[in-house]
Amino acid sequence: MIYKIITVFLCLAFLPGIASADKYEILDQMYALEVETYRCSTQFHMFTFLEGDAKAAAKLESSLAKMQSLLPSRSQLGGDKALESIVANIRASLKDYKKAAQANEMRTQGYTSIYAVNDLDAAENKLLGSLAAGYDYLTGNQPGLRQQVMSAAARVQKMASRYARLAAHWNGRTGLMADEEGDTIDIHAKAFAKQFANLKAHIDDERLSKAETKWMYISGKLVNYQDQTVPFLVTRYSDTIVSSLMDVGLDTSIESPALAAN
Template identity: 30%
Template sequence: MSSRSLLAIALKFLLLFSLPSFAYSAETASSADSLLKLHQLRLAAQKSLGDFYMYNGMEGDQRYARMIDTSLQNGQALLGSLTQMPGDGSKALLAQLDQHWNSYQSELKVLADTLKTQGYTDLQPVADLANHNQQLMALSAELYSKIQQESGRTVSALTQLSREQSLLMQSIAVDYASRSASVGGSFISSGGENSKSIDELANDFVQVMDKLEQAPQNTAETRQSLGAIKTKWRYIEKSLKNYNEKSVPFLVNKYSDRIIEGLEALSGQYAANNI
């Protein structure tokens, strides 16, 4: 047999063995991308509610009306990009999530328009919106788990922990904005009836930051990112732990956005190193 024939046979076997590996890698990358987008969708959903509370509490300041629109547009774009699901369970949950999102988005737009035209909103529709947001978050969390289960792709530990920290920071910002707005004289927590107080959530945030800082897998880059996040946290930590004193919603809203931005960059660093 000629050397050319042997080379052709070798290339054929190499191609046969590499195709399954390539397909697996492509599927894994697709699932990782879906998980990231779904996480970002959850942040956008949380933020849209916080934007509404800020809009209410800041007496109809139009910058927050624009923020509501931006958060909803971001969420819609992320949801629209979630097209490849690894199994039937995740496909069914995605269909449910799409329905819930459309309903929630419509409710929020109606309330924002009502606030713009009337200058106030009734408590019950706002409570319903907050409840719908909680359902949306729960459903998206279920889908996040289902994608990992069906794809066999598990988000690495520090990547997941930093993503959860972003969601926690956003939840704290939403609760602080809600308390500052005091819609109808009542505070509506983003976590429902059994949620923790703002100072308890702030303590949880500090504990997780300590855990992230102590992780031996940290690189010089991630340690620098953690330090920058912690510096921003110091600007609002006292206000959060003493939330019943002077209210500073603008400050908390501003720095929470920056902290979340830092945490998302950090989780990207962790993901790039698969840690």
């Protein structure tokens, strides 16, 4: 285990061009961008579910602005050509995602087409793929404890987004892009429960206890997502869980040996 910790540290410390502190800062920004991507998609679907609700529209635009602000700047990259290429791909993917997120016909025509939903899903997947390349490059596919907490937050927000998508298109969801086997809401809910228990075993923090209380209210709804839709409850409680997890994940005082990836 000690050898593994040293290896991860050395990989981060000796990547060319950028200081170790900047690498961790960039990782934090990338994980926050992943969470915000799912949050924005959630608001896209809630905008549909609520038939053009102004608050949902404002939240979507706020998420897009925050996503833009989370892009690493050129000065952070320190001349690392590989990282510059990765960030360029993220930037281009975000541009495509923003276009899809703002193309909900509910704004002008009073409905959201399946084409708009599937375009958003495709743009989202492209952006997440670009972020995954950044994670792999910066961590060597061995995320530390803080990164695993933020990954857990992203998983919760992903479930909320998927749940809102189904709620918004409950009657016409057969036209939606199908979730791949093993990538459905119930599977993620069960995986998160194990992931969360693992994190709590290594981190004694009141913020995790707060998140656990909210999780208990919605876990059953997510596992049995086919039976009912309560998007207000799921999205509201997910926001609290994600906020608590990100507070912990961005807390640089929490540094521990890396855990096995989930």
